[in-house]
Amino acid sequence: MKHKRLLIFSLSAGISLFTGKTQAQEAPPPSYQGVVGKTLADSKEWWPDPVKAPSGAPNIIWILLDDVGYGAAGAFGGVIRTPTLDSLANNGLRYTNFHTAAICAPTRSALLTGRNSHFVHEGGFSHIALSAGFPGYDGRIPSSAGTIAEILRENGYNTFTVGKYGLTPDEEATDVGPFDHWPSGKGFDHNFGFLGSATDQYKPDLVEDNAHVTPDGRHLNEQITDKAISYITRQEKVAPGKPFFLYYAPGATHAPHQVDKYWSDQYKGRFDEGWDAFREKVLTNQKKLGVVPADAQLPPRNPRIQAWNSLTADQKKLFARFMEVYAGYLTYTDFQIGRLINHLKENNLLENTLVFVIIGDNGASKEGTLEGTIEPKKNSARKKTETDYLKTNLEDIDSIGTAAAATNYPLGWAQAANTPFREWKQDADAEGGTHNPLIAFYPKGIKDKGGIRNQYGYVIDLLPTTIELAGLKTPKTIKGIAQDSIQGTSLAYSFNDARASSRHLVQHYYIFGSRSIYYNGWKAEAAHHPDNIDFDFKPGETVADKSFDDDVWELYDLTNDFNERVDLAKKYPEKLAELKKIFDEQAQKNHLYPLIDWYDVNNKRIHHPNGSDTQGPIK
């Protein structure tokens, strides 16, 4: 006995001697609890508990659509049919006061990490032209900001992503990697989709796991849905009962709008009344559904946009076709989501699946210019007179939405699709940029089926919401890396309490100059010029730099004026000053500084490799 004790002692001495400097920081290293003797007879085995999700833990699906305004989908009062989303919302909850970061990559990084976009280095994009060598802008999400996929994997989930990823630095997006910022490096067991921000739907820049693959010519929405189903099927086959996480992020409905005529032709003639009538109809629908206040009014038509009834017949014909295609694209996307949901249902998986659908990673896109784009390379609004531009587009009207074209709809439709809000994608100052529908569907966990929720929410809230609802834990370290705090606020408190007061009280927004700060129902905001419209829509004009100090701040009481119609800046200057101070605090804390704007971007003043005067890849 004494001998044995001595032996064990000397063994542990040996261990500490030999591995003296190596206290590996790997996530909670369960200390060895066995007994090591000289032979098996005087020893005792010990195995750490395998990582396993709690029994009954739900499958989790996050669906994130791209560039869809608040007033587009039928599920939130839009006139575009989305029967799958309708059904999920009618059997789940509609969150009417949910927000995104106002543009793709910032929204996606914030969503996946549960932390603000600048805080996770994604204040801009991971593209060379849109990132800068500052902590808030370098486009490289650090491993101290673990993603939902990493967290769920640590909790015993399999993790899949299909569709748009959008957070891999350009310099690292080739087949040689490195792969740390690919989905595989951010917690996903499998990935099928594209790494960039936009792609052709028939010839996508397609990636599977750690390599580019050749697309098969079918529409990307169909391919990603097939792949998602196959990942789930394979997983259920080898490990039935092991929960999965699926991040389903179609390229739809970002430009290029591409969809089979089968879908777009279903909308033939349906938008002939034009974008003004569309807004009226949608607002009425929204009131009926209860997703806007009963006394809501439309903000005035944006001055850049012509009244529909002042357009020529040719313009009407052309513009209406853009919207037919867009609508078909969204309905088709809904159909593909339906295939996924049906698959889960047919395999008895749906009951225990928590589904979140965020309809749009930002508001409707203004990137289609005033007249819409078909083939921007051949026919650019910036290089032609309006008459010539329209003429060419009319000739190409049948190309809209086809594989050959790079379609995006005109600004008038973007405004309509953003009903009842003003401004657009990129505009972090306004709700038109940041206010998006959220659907929560969880048969097992939601009693108030079809309920409406008005609690303030932001994309960083989905991670903690998911963790809380699934009964999981957020690890302090992930594969040895200490984790920064999650910044989002779980929305679970509101699932079965429609009247609970909002718990997410402060939120900043900043996208390349435009900015705002929300605090407990109040919002201070500043548009910043030149914005991309200033650059895009003034062919031949010189665009001048403007100081951030000259930006005009507005103030809104969202509790009584949810769509920012009545500026109270002059009425409550102290309130405005208070909010601006909070913005500055948040900016410091989350690395919003230096403020980088579209002028810096469009003049290639950023992403200069160390010691270089010009923009270029970091090599």
Add this chain to the structure above:
Amino acid sequence: MNKLLLALSLSLPIMLVGGQVSAQAPQQPYKGVEGKTLADSKEWWPEPVKAPAGAPNVVWILLDDVGFGAAHPFGGLISTPVFDSLAGNGLRYTNFHTAGICAPTRAALLTGRNHHSVHEGGFSHTILSAGFPGYDGRVPSSKGTIAEILRESGYNTFAVGKYGVTPDEEATDAGPFDHWPSGKGFDHFFGFLGSQTDQYKPDLVEDNAHVTPDGRHLNEQITDKAISYIGRQKKAAPDKPFFLYYAPGATHAPHQVDTFWSNKYKGQFDEGWDVYREKVIANQKKLGIIPANAQLPARNANIQAWNTLTAAQKRLYARFMEVYAGYLTYTDYQVGRLIDYLKQIHQLENTIVFVVIGDNGASKEGTLHGDIDRSLFSKPLTDEQAIQYNLDKIGEIGTPAGIEANYPLGWAQAANTPFKFWKQDANAEGGTRNPLIVFYPKGITDKGGIRSQYGHVIDLLPTTAEFVGIKLPDYIRGIQQDSVQGTSLVYSFNDARAASRHTDQYYYIFGSRSIYKDGWKAETYHHPDFLDEAGVLTGKTAPVVRDFDKDVWELYNLNEDFNERIDLAKKYPEKLEALKALFDQEAKAYHIYPFIDWDDVLKRRIHTSAKTVLPGQ
């Protein structure tokens, strides 16, 4: 005495640590300036990870279950023209060692650390692992692999073929994937996770999922895949170096190969295994890879003299060897396709290739009469039954139907010429000594040179790191790294006479064990071994008494007796005791305790929490 032991144990870590560990911080601190606007700020970007300019590509080739005396460049009678060419233009290391069995060798090779210290004293299979630090079969992330290190240094990293160090429990498509190649630093993997597989219907995996094999021989598929990985990489980044770990299932059982290859050897082994040994030792002397006065160890007592066999036995056994030889030659051919490809794309000049011919000695798992399709763990047949069974199926040897094809013990002994014992026998050089070829056109001046410095698989990682000019990282992805235990062999590349720097090494595989120090070696066979347990020798040998304390230790002076023929245990008992004490020290330092042997394995005394049965039972 206690004080002495303590001093010894203190000196161990120092002795075993290479001298080239860097002090890399886990992250580069931010050096820019964050003002309020761009005008009053300064951008800063961390230096991207990049290999040193001109860093060579690295290819590690590890064959499976090939004895020292099989392949032609080391005197064997099996034609391997590609290895001949690599050895002829590179170096032959004649004193290189493996751990004595698959997974331990592979884990040690990939991590540059001893197999027990990386938890792979046994295997990652449920039935061959135990809940002890040396045996749980889960290589920890504090022992980063060569792939992780090279990836951190700007390489792309590929593995094809056998991996063999993924726990059974984690080897389904649901993962977790931390112990798959993707979790151990490989950008891409194509092959199988287990220890052996059918060559035509392999249990095939690509990256993080199983895939359907296409029916072609696995050797051909993995070679195609390796070529496609390299081609794709060079297309995307022509100057970025790659690391390829090419580990065919060949020539582990099942021996499967097209008759095109096996029929080339028709009749060539009719003279039998005794003559084979004589011819090979003569070749080896001619080549200068063994001493000129070398003698064969006595034929193993369990093996019959060839000339006492019946004609039917001779016909049967010779066919096994024809197939084996064809299999090895075919494997060499596939390696040749890879090498030719590198030449075609002008990469061969700047590629350092290591070929370890065998992850252990020749396999004894074919038992006395060879195996065609019966599981290792199935009920033993009598000699007569076994011979007849195999004769009835002689046409299936080497074909897809021969799902367990393995040659008889007599050929394994021959393939291990000039050593005694086999795979699994960590006591003897027949288990642990394997040829190493180092090929690097640009950097090796002594083309065709022979090197006799002592080496072990843990040396390849530091050799590679030193050669390509990278420092071993203190951290990998935030995980602090334990010291690498191997010793770089670079000192000997251009100095044939340099004294060995790897001066001591332990061996332990399921009971059999040994300790090497400065040319001396103490070793002990342990019973019951696998053959005892499988019932192969029942009635042929004395009944086995199982007692680690009663294992008989032998002592050899390898400097004068490289193939362990003259036991000096009685002559130098103090030497033996000192070596045994050293073994005990290392056993403690590396987690060799508790001793687990084949009896523990096959009687299912380990991993008792898992409800598994032995295959075939």
